[in-house]
Amino acid sequence: MRNTLAIFKRELLAYFSTPVAYVFIVIFLFITGIFTFYLGGFYERNQADLEPFFQFHPWLYLFLIPAISMRLWAEERKSGTVELLMTLPVSLIQAVLGKFPAAWCFTAIALALTFPIWITVNYLGDPDNTAIAAGYIGSLLMAGGFLAIGSCISALTKNQVIAFVISVVICFLFILSGFPIVLDFFQGWAPKAIVDAIGSFSFLFHFSSIRKGVIDVRDIIYFTTLIGFWLYANTIAVETKKAS
């Protein structure tokens, strides 16, 4: 616990000790703003809620989250510090559980900084604030899913650009797994149960109710299981790749 916390702190500070954090946050806030007001039609809808804000999060995360997660392990492997880290009295799981929450916490900070939009909607109307809170929680959970994928992929390569690109592709598949673009690939030969299972992996599907303010236990289980699975894969990836 103690060393997990130390790794968490180091990792979180690492984001802020380079310009990456500030660039990321500024761009994140800028793009959420554009999406909400222009593409989402925040004013035109004449409704006091944040659905236009949340509905674009999966697409935003698709490109922005891999940018956060790409450095988690790839950088350690490139610079050789993974050898330092893994020869400290720290288990693999502790290292993964120190790094992942740091990235997640960073995302949470970026997300929290969108608070002006929440103030705006409260100023303009009388929104259901519990629904908004649910939306934020759901968005953060989904970000965790993206991050866990990115963290695992980051452990597979020394090259951050490769980590970024592959993470985007895999996240893209997860977003769209309920759509024909992915399902058609399986429809011809896989049993229906498997096609349905793949369909149910869709981020969009699980995020769609949350973003409207409905927190379904199944969606929470989905995202936490997804995170757990990818973090487990992450430990295996680090173990097998750390020395190569």
Added chain:
Amino acid sequence: MHAIEVKHLHKHFGALQAVEDISFTVDCGDVLGFLGPNGAGKSTTMKMIAGFLEPSKGTVTVCGHDVLEDPIRVKEKIGYLPEGAPLYGEMTPAGFLNFIAEVRGIEGSRKEKRIAEVVRQIHLESVMEQRIETLSKGYKRRVGLAQAILHDPKVLILDEPTDGLDPNQKHDVRTLIKAMAKDKAIIISTHILEEVDAVCTQTIIIAQGRLLFQGTPAELAAQSMFHNAVSLAIGSEAAEDAKLHLAALAPVHNVETIGIANGTTRLLIVPKNGASIMAAVSDAVRTQGWPLLELRQEEGRLDEVFRLITTQGPHQGEVFTS
């Protein structure tokens, strides 16, 4: 109980046999010099002891803990400087050492005290607040060393600790290693043979993953064909005569001219099988009345032994030991 005990260690990466059947022990008070050409398996062996790589076969125990069964306990006992001293470039030495202390469970006032102590020992005071990536190679190496000794470990494994340092810094690091050696078991790997003489109490030479020599530095030097050779500087007028005369002595293998300058000829008289020939040579000088300028006994050349052992090497697992 040995501080470090390595038994029949093997490591292969796919078809490549990186380390093959290496066994040795290191006790507290010992400094083991790990020698070998590049790619010999030095770093791989050290990585296995430090718990970064898993051995393919064989065991490593550190202070009684098996590195595979109890890796965390082993890592607690070890201070490790990986090859090239990798560090988190965006951190400052202050932040970095603080991080290491926290992970190692050194807390509160003990942490402050211990960091201050190590920083003083390694002379890092002036760079504590600079980003590590902006530091010179020498400082980076020292931050790496500071990290390794921060928890005052029983076992220290330093992969090329003086690589890239200037002669003064090398001297500092060697002094530090010697000062710490009293109550620690230390393994250092190096290319620099003078370092073996300067700090090591034991040496091991490996090449192509195999253990080729195990012994003290003096025993290593004794492997040299120049061990106990005598270097003699006399007036050039007597040189030819001296060469013939000395070459005829029973324990002498051959006599070489190694330099002629300003009317002085320097001869190297190499004995058969490292026999001591100093007495015979000085007798000859006295009875023949050659104009003597210098007479000196060679200890043996480590670089020559190193080359001999690592390029020819014994066959079929036979090990040079003295």
